[in-house]
Amino acid sequence: MQLIQLIIDGVASGCIYGLVALGFVLIYKATETINFAQGDILMLGAFVAYSLIGIIGMDYLTGFALTVLIIAVFGFFLDAVVVRQIIGQPAFATVMLTIGLGFIFRGFASIYWGTDIFSFSTPFSGKITEFNGLIISYVNLSIIVGTAILMSALYFFFTFSKIGVAMRASSENQLAAYYMGIPVKFIFSLIWSISAGVAAVAGVLLAPITLVDTSISLIGLKAFAAAVLGGFGSIPGAIVGGIIIGIVEQLCGTYENYLFEGVREISAYLVLILTLIIYPRGLFSDKAEVKKV
Amino acid sequence: MRFIFKTKYSQDINIAKHNGDRFWYSLLILIMVALPLVLDDFYLGEISYICILSIAGIGLMILSGYTGLASLGHAAFLGVGAYTHAFLLTNGIPFYASIPIVIVVSFLVGAAIGIPILRLTGMYLAIATLALGFIAEHVFIKWEHFTGGNRGLPVPQPEFLGMSFYDSVFFYYVCLVFLIAAMFAAINILRSPTGRAFVAIRDSEIAAQSLGVNLGLYKALSFAISGAFTGLAGALLAHYIGYLAPDIFNIFLSLTLLLLIVVGGMGSLHGTVFGAIFVGFLPQLIAICRDYLPSSIGSQPGLEPMLFGLILVFFILYEPLGIYGRWMKIKLFFELFPTYKRQTFKKQKVFTKSDRV
Numbered sequence: 147m148q149l150i151q152l153i154i155d156g157v158a159s160g161c162i163y164g165l166v167a168l169g170f171v172l173i174y175k176a177t178e179t180i181n182f183a184q185g186d187i188l189m190l191g192a193f194v195a196y197s198l199i200g201i202i203g204m205d206y207l208t209g210f211a212l213t214v215l216i217i218a219v220f221g222f223f224l225d226a227v228v229v230r231q232i233i234g235q236p237a238f239a240t241v242m243l244t245i246g247l248g249f250i251f252r253g254f255a256s257i258y259w260g261t262d263i264f265s266f267s268t269p270f271s272g273k274i275t276e277f278n279g280l281i282i283s284y285v286n287l288s289i290i291v292g293t294a295i296l297m298s299a300l301y302f303f304f305t306f307s308k309i310g311v312a313m314r315a316s317s318e319n320q321l322a323a324y325y326m327g328i329p330v331k332f333i334f335s336l337i338w339s340i341s342a343g344v345a346a347v348a349g350v351l352l353a354p355i356t357l358v359d360t361s362i363s364l365i366g367l368k369a370f371a372a373a374v375l376g377g378f379g380s381i382p383g384a385i386v387g388g389i390i391i392g393i394v395e396q397l398c399g400t401y402e403n404y405l406f407e408g409v410r411e412i413s414a415y416l417v418l419i420l421t422l423i424i425y426p427r428g429l430f431s432d433k434a435e436v437k438k439v
Numbered sequence: 440m441r442f443i444f445k446t447k448y449s450q451d452i453n454i455a456k457h458n459g460d461r462f463w464y465s466l467l468i469l470i471m472v473a474l475p476l477v478l479d480d481f482y483l484g485e486i487s488y489i490c491i492l493s494i495a496g497i498g499l500m501i502l503s504g505y506t507g508l509a510s511l512g513h514a515a516f517l518g519v520g521a522y523t524h525a526f527l528l529t530n531g532i533p534f535y536a537s538i539p540i541v542i543v544v545s546f547l548v549g550a551a552i553g554i555p556i557l558r559l560t561g562m563y564l565a566i567a568t569l570a571l572g573f574i575a576e577h578v579f580i581k582w583e584h585f586t587g588g589n590r591g592l593p594v595p596q597p598e599f600l601g602m603s604f605y606d607s608v609f610f611y612y613v614c615l616v617f618l619i620a621a622m623f624a625a626i627n628i629l630r631s632p633t634g635r636a637f638v639a640i641r642d643s644e645i646a647a648q649s650l651g652v653n654l655g656l657y658k659a660l661s662f663a664i665s666g667a668f669t670g671l672a673g674a675l676l677a678h679y680i681g682y683l684a685p686d687i688f689n690i691f692l693s694l695t696l697l698l699l700i701v702v703g704g705m706g707s708l709h710g711t712v713f714g715a716i717f718v719g720f721l722p723q724l725i726a727i728c729r730d731y732l733p734s735s736i737g738s739q740p741g742l743e744p745m746l747f748g749l750i751l752v753f754f755i756l757y758e759p760l761g762i763y764g765r766w767m768k769i770k771l772f773f774e775l776f777p778t779y780k781r782q783t784f785k786k787q788k789v790f791t792k793s794d795r796v
Contacts, residue, residue: 180562231756238509239755241565242701246751253745370566412577415570422567423555
C-alpha cells in the first residue's frame with residue numbers, strides 16, 4: 147500500500163517534470179535548439195500567477211488563464227526578438243544564449259518580486275481525499291488532471307488544427323514547409339509561445355506544493371532527465387519520462403537507507419547519465435536522432 | 440600593415456611570429472614581475488585570482504573553444520583539483536609533490552568522464568556535463584572522509600622554497616609562474632598534431648574522421664587535458680580561498696567559467712586572459728553599478744545574476760568573438776588605416792546544420 151501511495155505522489159511530481167520536458171521537446175523538434183531557460187519561464191509563470199491571484203486577488207481560474215496567456219505572448223516575442231537572431235550559429239551559442247536569458251529572468255524576478263517565499267490560495271490547498279486507504283491530496287490530483295487535459299488539448303491541436311499541422315510540417319522539414327507557403331519563422335515563434343505557455347501551466351500547478359520563489363527554476367534541470375529518457379523528439383515520451391523520473395525520485399527518497407545517503411537529490415541526474423550512456427536514443431524516439439561516433 | 444616574408448618552414452610554427460611579438464610579450468612579463476613593487480596586497484591578491492581564473496579558462500578553452508565540446512560542469516574539475524590538493528597537503532605531502540599528483544589525478548578524472556560520454560554531441564553533451572557537475576557537487580558534500588562534507592576543509596599553507604603561502608607577494612609569483620607555464624604548455628599542445636586534431640574535430644567531425652583522426656581518442660584526450668589544466672587551477676584556488684566548502688564548486692562557478700571564455704573570445708588563448716580579467720573585476724564592476732543606480736534597484740541581490748545574464752546575451756548576439764575579436768578589429772583598423780572595411784569581419788550567412796540523420 148505504501149508503494150502505491152509513493153507512486154501516486156511520484157506521478158504528480160513527475161507530471162510537472164513532464165510538462166517542462168514537453169516544452170524542451172516542442173522547441174527541439176522544431177528548431178533543434180534547446181531552451182535552457184525553460185525552468186526560469188516556469189518560475190516567471192508562478193510569479194505572475196502570484197501577482198494576479200495573490201496580490202490583485204483575481205479568481206483562481208481567471209488568474210490561471212491570464213498567466214498562461216501573458217507567458218505565452220512573452221515566449222512568442224522571446225523568439226521573435228532575441229533567439230531568432232542566432233539561428234544557424236553553432237549549438238554552443240544557443241546554449242549560452244538561453245542560459246544567459248535564464249539568468250536575466252531569475253535576476254529580474256528577484257528584483258521585482260523580492261527573494262522571499264510566497265504562496266497564494268488555490269481551491270485545492272489543504273484538501274485531501276481518501277480512497278481505499280490511499281491519501282490523495284487535491285493538489286496532486288489537480289496536477290495529474292491538469293496535465294491530462296493539457297496533453298489531450300495539445301494532441302487535438304497538433305492532429306486536427308491547421309496551425310498544428312503546419313507546426314508538425316515545419317518540424318519535419320523547414321524548407322519543404324516554406325515552399326508549401328507556411329510562414330516558418332512565425333510558426334517557430336508560435337511554438338516558443340506554446341512551449342512557454344506549457345511551462346507557465348506547470349508553474350501555476352506546482353505553486354501550491356513548492357511555494358513561489360526563484361529556486362523553483364532548478365526544476366528545469368531535472369526535466370532534462372525526463373526529456374532525454376523519453377527520447378528528445380517525442381511528446382508522449384516527455385510525459386512518460388517525467389513520470390518515471392518522478393516515481394524514481396520518490397522511491398529513492400523513501401528507500402534511501404538501502405541505497406546511499408543523499409541519493410534522492412541526484413537520482414534524476416543519475417538516470418540522465420545512465421540513459422545517455424546506455425541508451426541515448428531514449429525510450430520513445432522514433433528514429434536515431436543522436437549521432438554516434 | 441606588416442608583411443612577414445617567410446624564408447624558413449620553421450617560421451610557420453614559431454611561437455612568436457616576429458620581433459614585435461617578442462618585444463611586447465617580454466615587456467608584459469617584465470611588467471608582471473615588477474608589479475609587486477607598485478601594488479599593495481589587495482591588488483596582488485586580485486591579480487593572483489585572475490591568474491588562477493586564466494589557468495582554468497585555458498582548460499575550458501581547450502575543450503570548448505578548440506575541440507568544440509561544451510562543458511557546463513567544469514567547476515567539478517576545479518573541485519577535484521582543490522580537494523585532492525588539500526587532502527594531500529593535510530596528509531603531509533609537500534607542495535612540489537602534490538601539484539604533479541593533482542595534475543595526474545585531474546587528467547585521469549577527465550579521461551574517466553570523457554570516455555563514457557564520448558558518443559554524445561552538441562546539446563546532449565552539454566546536458567550530460569551539467570548533470571555530472573551536479574553529481575560532483577553532491578559527492579563533495581557526501582564524501583566526508585575525503586572532503587570534510589559541509590563542515591568544510593581547511594587548506595594547509597605549507598612552506599615552499601622557504602616562503603609561506605600567506606605572503607601575498609610570494610603567492611602572486613607562484614600563480615604567475617604557473618600561468619606562464621600553463622600558457623606555454625597550451626600553446627605547444629595546440630600547435631602539435633594533437634592540437635590540430637582538436638581544431639579539426641571542432642570544425643568538422645566528418646572531415647576530421649576522414650583524415651584519420653580517431654574521434655573517440657581525441658575527444659577523451661581533450662577532456663583529460665582540459666581536466667588537468669582546470670585541476671591545477673583548482674589546487675591554486677584552494678590556496679587562494681584557504682577553506683574549502685562544497686558549495687563553492689556549484690553550477691554558478693561552471694557558468695562563470697563559460698562566461699569567461701565567451702567574453703574573452705572563443706578559440707583564442709589571449710581570450711582566456713581577457714576573459715579572466717573581466718570576470719575577476721566583475722564583482723567590482725557590479726559594486727560600482729550599484730552606487731549609480733537608485734537604491735531601490737541597486738541594493739537588490741538579484742542584480743548580479745541579471746547583469747551576468749545580460750553580458751552573456753549581449754556578447755553572444757553582438758560580439759561572438761569576444762574581447763579578443765574586438766581587439767583584432769581595432770588592431771586591423773589601425774594597421775589598414777584609412778582603408779579598413781567593416782565587411783572584413785562581417786558575419787557569414789549560415790544555414791542551420793541538422794543533427795538529424
